[in-house]
Amino acid sequence: MKKTLRKSSLVLLLVASVVLFSSCMKKSLIDSYDKTYAVHTTGSSDFFVAGGQFDQMVAQGKIKVYVNPDVYVVTGQDNAVISSYSKSFTDEIAKAMKNYGYEIVDKEDDADFVMNALNLKLVYSMVSWLPDTPYLDPYLVFWGGYYPWLPVYTITFASNILCVEMIEATSLRKYRDWYKNVWLPSNPGKTPGKAHVPAEYKITIPWQANIIGELEDKNSNDNTRLIMNLPSAFVQSPYLEVNR
Amino acid sequence: MKMISKKHILTLVVVVCTVMGMAAQPVMVERQGRAEHIKSYYAPEKGFTADVTLGYALALNGISNYASQVPTPSFELGLGYSFSKKWKAFFMLQTASMMEDKGYDRIKISEYEAVSGEKVHDVGVVNLMIGGEFCVKDFSQYLKPYVGLAVGMGSVKLSTEVSDQYVFEGKKWLPLVVPRIGLRGYLTRDQTVGYNFTVAYTQYLGDVETVDISMSMPSFLRIGAGVFVKFM
Numbered sequence: 001m002k003k004t005l006r007k008s009s010l011v012l013l014l015v016a017s018v019v020l021f022s023s024c025m026k027k028s029l030i031d032s033y034d035k036t037y038a039v040h041t042t043g044s045s046d047f048f049v050a051g052g053q054f055d056q057m058v059a060q061g062k063i064k065v066y067v068n069p070d071v072y073v074v075t076g077q078d079n080a081v082i083s084s085y086s087k088s089f090t091d092e093i094a095k096a097m098k099n100y101g102y103e104i105v106d107k108e109d110d111a112d113f114v115m116n117a118l119n120l121k122l123v124y125s126m127v128s129w130l131p132d133t134p135y136l137d138p139y140l141v142f143w144g145g146y147y148p149w150l151p152v153y154t155i156t157f158a159s160n161i162l163c164v165e166m167i168e169a170t171s172l173r174k175y176r177d178w179y180k181n182v183w184l185p186s187n188p189g190k191t192p193g194k195a196h197v198p199a200e201y202k203i204t205i206p207w208q209a210n211i212i213g214e215l216e217d218k219n220s221n222d223n224t225r226l227i228m229n230l231p232s233a234f235v236q237s238p239y240l241e242v243n244r
Numbered sequence: 245m246k247m248i249s250k251k252h253i254l255t256l257v258v259v260v261c262t263v264m265g266m267a268a269q270p271v272m273v274e275r276q277g278r279a280e281h282i283k284s285y286y287a288p289e290k291g292f293t294a295d296v297t298l299g300y301a302l303a304l305n306g307i308s309n310y311a312s313q314v315p316t317p318s319f320e321l322g323l324g325y326s327f328s329k330k331w332k333a334f335f336m337l338q339t340a341s342m343m344e345d346k347g348y349d350r351i352k353i354s355e356y357e358a359v360s361g362e363k364v365h366d367v368g369v370v371n372l373m374i375g376g377e378f379c380v381k382d383f384s385q386y387l388k389p390y391v392g393l394a395v396g397m398g399s400v401k402l403s404t405e406v407s408d409q410y411v412f413e414g415k416k417w418l419p420l421v422v423p424r425i426g427l428r429g430y431l432t433r434d435q436t437v438g439y440n441f442t443v444a445y446t447q448y449l450g451d452v453e454t455v456d457i458s459m460s461m462p463s464f465l466r467i468g469a470g471v472f473v474k475f476m
Contacts, residue, residue, distance in 0.1 A: 036362035038407035043356030212409050234348050236358040 006215045037213035037225050039232040043239055045205040054243050060104040063242055066111035072118045085223040089117050092227060096234035101242030111169045120161040121215055129155045158215035162226045168204035175203050209233035264403050289329050291474050295322035297440055301340035301466025311344040311365040318466055321446045330379045332454045338371040351456050361407030371398035371406035373422060386429035394422040402454040412453030
């Protein structure tokens with residue numbers, strides 16, 4: 001009896017140790033709201049090869065940029081509306097482009113490049129998540145069945161994303177002409193997919209940035225975080241600078 | 245290995261320990277004669293052992309530049325066979341992780357691609373080893389210092405996470421060498437259940453890299469404590 005008790009107490013001691021150690025583990029993602037944002041920028045390597053594109057344009061004079069003043073907010077539920085923070089977003093973009101040596105113009109027709117921004121506020125609900133892993137919908141990822149021993153949570157998460165694109169204006173004009181004169185007459189009311197656009201009419205996007213974080217659903221906080229992170233997108237893309 | 249969460253490992257540890265405890269079978273000799281009530285116990289020199297230890301891994305060469313701020317629990321499960329009182333061979337599964345919050349940083353992925361944000365580094369290892377152990381001196385039932393050496397293969401996974409939005413991973417299986425010292429002792433009179441303190445130095449042979457670091461010959465020190473059971 002004594003022996004059994006001694007063994008049982010050892011097991012209990014081990015269990016207590018396990019609980020103690022597990023309490024020191026990293027906090028699960030589900031416990032905290034993250035206020036930090038990530039800024040991801042991608043430049044088109046084809047476009048920026050050795051900076052030749054900009055040198056050539058410099059020879060013809062200043063490089064002109066038009067910053068689209070309307071920043072639309074897309075929620076995926078309501079119709080897109082123009083953000084009340086549009087001016088703050090576009091002012092930051094214009095300021096950064098000026099610092100890199102571009103001339104800001106008021107008319108899109110005069111521009112060599114168009115800067116366009118879009119705010120996505122997306123909410124995903126009823127998502128299954130396996131704690132301490134990157135797996136969303138783990139049942140489907142692993143086996144496609146229900147396994148009650150898996151400690152899966154059902155969570156809601158929301159993303160706040162600002163997409164900024166630098167568009168080569170000549171390609172944009174060519175695309176618009178194709179859309180208006182070729183696509184619409186034969187496909188009224190339809191939007192062309194990427195595959196529908198002939199190669200010579202595809203829009204050239206030399207640079208794009210995604211500023212992404214968790215949506216708090218407080219308009220001022222969400223927009224302020226995007227604006228605060230916007231300069232980073234340009235700082236980490238030094239190849240945008242005009243070769244003066 | 246991703247699908248095995250820490251909770252599963254903990255459950256496994258508890259189950260293995262409980263089962264091994266139940267399976268512990270000392271050889272017991274009952275003496276007959278005048279002192280019929282006296283029972284003496286004989287601990288077999290040979291037999292299988294199951295080890296469970298919990299510990300912490302402290303980052304050393306290579307890993308310390310990447311993730312050393314927060315040591316997180318490390319688990320070790322071993323199945324061994326004692327050839328004699330001195331010598332033992334074992335097969336071992338070991339996991340460990342180390343992490344560090346690096347604060348705001350900018351990562352250049354290529355000439356035209358970059359990510360910035362709050363960066364967290366995470367190192368996760370899973371080691372499979374075989375090795376041997378030699379009891380240096382058998383002081384008593386409670387005090388048996390030992391030295392050991394294990395070799396095997398380890399999966400080293402580096403993970404750089406930016407603001408919970410982007411994750412960059414680098415993973416490689418590397419050969420490893422693990423010299424260790426420790427202290428064992430039996431806690432029960434029938435010498436079937438004991439404790440184990442261990443300090444092990446894990447040296448990987450090779451390089452592993454991810455988007456913001458190239459790590460050469462990584463190593464870490466593990467300090468652990470646990471129980472073992474002798475059975476069969």
